[in-house]
Amino acid sequence: PKAPRKMHHRFCILIGVVCILSAASRGTTGVAAFSPTSIHVGLHYPHSSSACRVNEEKRHSRHRIIIGRQSNTVLSMSSNFDLACPTFDLFTLRSIRGDALLQYNSLNQSEPLRINLFLTLTFTLLALPSMSEAVLGEALSVPGTAASLIGSVGSFALFLRECSRRSRQLERIEKEMNAEFLMVRLPNNRFAERRFGQRVQLKQLRGKKRVIALCGTKDELRHAMVQVRAFRNRLYQAAAIVVPIPTDGSSAIDWGLSNEEMMSTQFLAEADNIGDWVEYFRALKQGDDESSGSNNSALFWFGLSNSGRSFASGAGDPPRLIEILGQNLRPVEVLLETDEKVQSTAENEKVFAAQEKFYAALTSGDHTSMESVFTKDQAEEVSEVIEGGGRIDKWKACLEDGARPEGMLISGGDCLIASPEIAYSTAVEFPPNAGIDSATLLAVQRWAKQGDEWKLLLHQTIPWSPDSKAGGTLRCDCRGCVALTRAKDRRTFGGIVGR
Numbered sequence: 001p002k003a004p005r006k007m008h009h010r011f012c013i014l015i016g017v018v019c020i021l022s023a024a025s026r027g028t029t030g031v032a033a034f035s036p037t038s039i040h041v042g043l044h045y046p047h048s049s050s051a052c053r054v055n056e057e058k059r060h061s062r063h064r065i066i067i068g069r070q071s072n073t074v075l076s077m078s079s080n081f082d083l084a085c086p087t088f089d090l091f092t093l094r095s096i097r098g099d100a101l102l103q104y105n106s107l108n109q110s111e112p113l114r115i116n117l118f119l120t121l122t123f124t125l126l127a128l129p130s131m132s133e134a135v136l137g138e139a140l141s142v143p144g145t146a147a148s149l150i151g152s153v154g155s156f157a158l159f160l161r162e163c164s165r166r167s168r169q170l171e172r173i174e175k176e177m178n179a180e181f182l183m184v185r186l187p188n189n190r191f192a193e194r195r196f197g198q199r200v201q202l203k204q205l206r207g208k209k210r211v212i213a214l215c216g217t218k219d220e221l222r223h224a225m226v227q228v229r230a231f232r233n234r235l236y237q238a239a240a241i242v243v244p245i246p247t248d249g250s251s252a253i254d255w256g257l258s259n260e261e262m263m264s265t266q267f268l269a270e271a272d273n274i275g276d277w278v279e280y281f282r283a284l285k286q287g288d289d290e291s292s293g294s295n296n297s298a299l300f301w302f303g304l305s306n307s308g309r310s311f312a313s314g315a316g317d318p319p320r321l322i323e324i325l326g327q328n329l330r331p332v333e334v335l336l337e338t339d340e341k342v343q344s345t346a347e348n349e350k351v352f353a354a355q356e357k358f359y360a361a362l363t364s365g366d367h368t369s370m371e372s373v374f375t376k377d378q379a380e381e382v383s384e385v386i387e388g389g390g391r392i393d394k395w396k397a398c399l400e401d402g403a404r405p406e407g408m409l410i411s412g413g414d415c416l417i418a419s420p421e422i423a424y425s426t427a428v429e430f431p432p433n434a435g436i437d438s439a440t441l442l443a444v445q446r447w448a449k450q451g452d453e454w455k456l457l458l459h460q461t462i463p464w465s466p467d468s469k470a471g472g473t474l475r476c477d478c479r480g481c482v483a484l485t486r487a488k489d490r491r492t493f494g495g496i497v498g499r
Contacts, residue, residue: 118159125152183272210240215281216299218250224318230424235267238329326462326470341413348415365399375455379477394480407432439463
C-alpha cells in the first residue's frame with residue numbers, strides 16, 4: 001500500500017534529521033572551529049585584537065603530506081588553526097568559542113546525550129499519531145494520540161531545560177576564557193627604579209604565572225589584602241601574582257601597603273586598562289547565579305592556573321588563601337629546611353620569638369607552655385567547624401607521645417604587622433622523617449597584642465609541596481585542633497575551592 005510506504009519514508013526522513021542534529025551537537029567544534037573569521041564572541045575589550053584574525057600571507061601556506069610511495073593522494077593542512085574561532089551551536093542558537101565547546105564536550109559526556117534523547121523522543125512522540133498505521137499496523141486511538149502529544153510536550157520541556165543548562169555552562173566557560181585578553185603590568189625586580197614594568201595580556205602568562213584578581217571598593221580591597229600581604233612570600237614561591245582592581249579609584253596606599261612594602265614586593269601586579277577589568281567583573285556578577293541578587297559593590301575574585309583556566313572564584317568574602325595555596329598555588333620548587341626567615345623589624349622579632357615558643361611547646365609536649373602561648377579568645381575559624389558538627393581534639397591529647405610532631409623543623413619564617421593589635425606569621429614545617437619526596441606543610445599564625453606580648457589566636461597548617469595537592473587542613477586555637485578534609489568542588493565561574 002502507498003500510504004504506509006509514504007509514512008515509512010516520512011519516518012526515515014525524521015530520524016535522519018534527528019541524527020544530523022545529534023551529530024551537529026557533538027561535532028560543532030570540528031571544521032567550523034578552525035575556520036578563519038573576524039568575528040569575536042564574548043566580552044569585548046577595546047585594546048584586544050580579534051582572536052580569529054588570520055594573516056593573509058600565512059593563510060595560503062600549507063603542509064603537504066604524501067600518503068604512500070606512489071600515491072597521488074595529498075593532504076593539505078592549514079598552519080593557522082585557531083581554536084578560539086567561534087562556531088554556531090545549534091542547541092544554544094548562538095556562536096560559541098571553539099575552544100569553549102571543546103572543553104565543554106570533554107567535561108560533559110551525559111548532558112549532550114540527554115539533549116539528543118529528549119529531542120529524539122519529542123519528534124518520535126509528535127510523529128507517532130501520523131505514522132502509527134505504518135509502524136503499528138493500526139491507527140492510534142484518541143486517548144493514545146492525546147498521550148502522545150502530551151508526552152512530546154513534556155519531552156520538549158526537558159529538552160529546553162537541558163539546552164538552558166548547556167547554554168549557562170558554555171557562557172561560564174567563555175567568560176573564563178575571555179579573561180585572557182585582560183592586561184596587567186608585572187612587578188619589576190626589587191632593584192629597579194620603576195615598580196611595574198612589562199605590559200602583557202593574561203594569556204601571555206600561561207606556563208609562567210598563576211593569577212588571583214580581586215575587584216572591589218577601597219575598604220573591601222584593604223580587608224582582602226591583609227591575607228595577601230601575610231602570604232606575600234608564599235605567593236612568590238608559588239609563582240603567583242595578585243591583581244587588585246579598585247572600583248572607586250583607590251590606590252595601593254589606600255589598601256594598607258606602604259611605599260617600602262610596594263617597592264620590595266614581588267607578588268603585586270598592576271591592572272592595566274582598569275575600565276576593561278571592571279567591565280569584565282561586572283559581566284561575571286550579572287551571570288553568576290549566587291551574586292545576581294547581591295550588592296554590586298561586593299568583593300568579587302577569581303584565580304587562574306598556569307594553563308589559564310579558572311581554579312576558584314567567589315563573591316562577598318575574600319579568598320582563604322591558605323586553602324588555595326595548598327590546593328592550587330603550590331610552590332614551584334622544592335622547599336628547603338635551610339631557608340632563612342625574612343629580615344624584619346624589632347616588632348616582628350617579638351612575633352618570631354612567640355612563634356618559636358609555640359613550636360618548642362608543640363614539639364616537646366609542654367602543655368603548660370602551650371597554654372601560655374595562646375590567648376583565651378576563641379578563633380572564629382575553629383568555632384565554625386565545631387558548630388558544623390566537627391570534632392575538636394584537646395591540646396592535652398594533641399601533645400601526647402606519638403601524637404605530637406616531635407623533631408619537626410621550620411624554615412622561611414615571614415611576619416606581617418597588620419595593625420597595632422593584629423599580626424600574622426607564616427612558616428614552612430618539615431615533619432620528622434619526611435624525606436625529600438614527602439609533603440611539607442605551610443603554617444600561618446594570627447597573633448593578638450596583649451600588653452607588650454603577642455598571644456596566639458589561631459594556628460592553621462596545610463600540606464604544601466610542588467607535587468601533591470592538599471587533602472585537608474588543621475585549625476587550632478586555645479581549645480585544641482580540628483581537622484577538615486577536602487570536599488567536592490562547587491562550580492561557579494571556575495569552581496569554588498571545596499571546604
